[in-house]
Amino acid sequence: MGPQPFLNFFCKLLTEAEIDFALTSGQACVYYGIQQTTKDSDWIIEPNDLVKLVVLLQGLDGHQGYRVSYRAICGAPCSSEYLANGWTTHIQITDSDGAEHHVDLFGAAPRVSQIEKDSEDPNFASRHIVAQMKKTDREKDWPFVFALARQAVSLGDWRGVLHGTDADWLLASWPTVPDELRLELTTLRPLLSMIEAASGKLRRALMIERFVWQAVNRHRYRVFQNAWKEFFRQWRHEAGFDWPSTSGFGEQVGLLQQAAVNYQLPPRPLDELAKRDAVQKARHEAAEIFAADDIELDTIVPPLTWMLP
């Protein structure tokens, strides 16, 4: 089964199981006509439905030639305790043709406070959500952010101006934004106020803002990576360690849950203090690289609750 038929198959399974979900990231970009080649899939699952998802996956494992397994780098247990706090779970589904499908599961997606779906196809996260998720520290993700921004504004979703990365495009688009939306959008993206002020600093502000997003993301995921590596390092030294075991998915679920308890994988490593720390570090780095002072950064850096909800 190719990647596209697999997505249709898995969407149908989730829908039939009444699991609230949204396909996001690369596959959503494929849906929106921006990307060609990704095969992995990222799914936002309503955390309260994760129990149903685990039951579904256990039922799929061994059914009609399907095999479900955690991947070696498994992320956290597939439970609301972890995924609602920013962790991801990484599984592999092997279909009856032997094709392997990598499936990454989110509960609370990075930079996203609430699932929002495409109005035309509710299987997919909205452009606004996908753009927000794509604000990673990988340079290659940013053209997707901007492409989604342009699409959104073309379709009358003015929140696209929250994601535009080109000064000329922002200058041309901002006058079309209804007056009543401007204050809310500017609160989320302070640099938009520079457009009306005609400060002549918009291009510089866009560079600093992107740097801050990237730095915040780096500091955010390091918290998770460090916690996971510490956990896995200890688990690997356990006598008889075998992961991912060749036993069924159901047994793997129990093994990972027990290991998370035994080796104290923290459910919520990115607490409020860690969030503030990530933003503070990003501001310090921006101040050093761009010679920006606090007053200037205050006119550029988005609110913490927007970057790390």
Place this chain on the structure above:
Amino acid sequence: MTDNNSDDSFPKRDASDPLYDEEYYEFLELAFGPEKAAWARLPRVEREKELAWIHANTNTPDDLDPWPPELGGGVDNP
């Protein structure tokens, strides 16, 4: 923006698959190259046919990093 593809040889596009203005596709060409921009111009049905062919006939590059980019993946695969 127009709702329908002007070329009658392609299936009609619906609201879930709009055609964007020319500047948008010029941006895609600059950002991703002419091949991907040409693919993006196709109606969804044609895009999916192309994808099926690409996946069936090429060793499709992918994010092979074990972590998704949202958790730091891609550092070794920029």
